[in-house]
Every structure is written in C-alpha cells, then in structure tokens.
Amino acid sequence: NAGVTQTPKFRVLKTGQSMTLLCAQDMNHEYMYWYRQDPGMGLRLIHYSVGEGTTAKGEVPDGYNVSRLKKQNFLLGLESAAPSQTSVYFCASSFAGNTEAFFGQGTRLTVV
C-alpha cells in the first residue's frame, strides 16, 4: 500500500536548471497539493488541484508550474531554478477538500 510517493527524494540543481518533481498517489484521491517547507515558515502551499485536469495557485506559486494530466499524478516543475527555491517539498493528497491529507516523504532540493 504505497499511499503517496514522491520522486526524487534528493536533488541538487545548479541555478538556471530545470526539473520536475513527481507525485503519485494510489488512493483515488481527487485533491492533490504541493507544499514547500522552510525553517520557521511552516508548510506553504505552492499549487493545488481539485481534480484531473485542474490546477490552482496557492500562497507561493511564483517560479513553479504544475500539471495534473492523470488523476493519480501531480507534477511540479521548476523552469529556471533559483537558490531561493532551496527547500523541502511535500506532496499531499486527500479524498475531498475537508478530509485528511496524506503526505509523501518529501523531496530535499538544493539549488546552488
């Protein structure tokens, strides 16, 4: 029972490089989320999706893009990485907007 799986777990990027983080869930959840967590800042919502083919901006969307082409996958893209995007990224999913969210184990991204 995998739940929510994030890949990769760790990554080091050079400034200006691009990458995509993949989040996959096997619980048939409608809602999916991408957060970043920085020391003292808690989890801040980057983008979220309320169903296949939909996406919406969260609190800190600048510099990121997302896609939800399949219900089970939610991709987070960084087109041109900046050192300010060094963070731990968490993906989550939930059955509905007001139900328990299940998180992946996180991706530790460093941009140098």
Place this chain on the structure above:
Amino acid sequence: RKEVEQDPGPFNVPEGATVAFNCTYSNSASQSFFWYRQDCRKEPKLLMSVYSSGNEDGRFTAQLNRASQYISLLIRDSKLSDSATYLCVVTLYQGGKLIFGQGTELSVKP
C-alpha cells in the same frame, strides 16, 4: 496577516506536564480544522480533526471557537514521544485549500 497563526515555540516541558497550543485563523469561511504532527522534518501526519463541539482522543483534546476564530490543542500527561512539531491546519469552505500554520515545536524532557 497570515491566514493561520500559531503560538511561537518551542515549548519545553517535563514529562507528565499538561501543555496547550493555540491557533487563530483569519478567514471566517474556513470550514474544517485539523491538528497534524510532524517529527524531525518528516512528513506531517494527522493527529486529530477538530469538531465544533470539541473532541477528545486519549490524552489529546481539541477545541474550536468559531466566533473567535480560534483552535486549541491540549495534551495531558506529556510523554517523551510527544516531542514533535504540531501544525494547525484550516480548509476553506470552497476551493479545498489546505492552509498550515507555521507550527509549534514541543520538547518533552525526562
């Protein structure tokens, strides 16, 4: 103003102590409320939902005051294993945005 704000930490308490965390939210359209727990920068996990009438789960009690837009978590008889960061979470009535507070760190000492 942040949408969800929590007590600043860290809280350092001895085993057996009672500790209370507070959380306020700014959007009156908020619908659902939760407390999550996060260990050592691992993924957050649901501790308990917060219901309007208040609810209890063992040593943990959660309260909601919609009029004051305030949520609380009470931990009785603290254990070493309760050491973690506690996150207050709010969802809006529409849209499904799950908004986290910045978290309050608890350290329970022997």
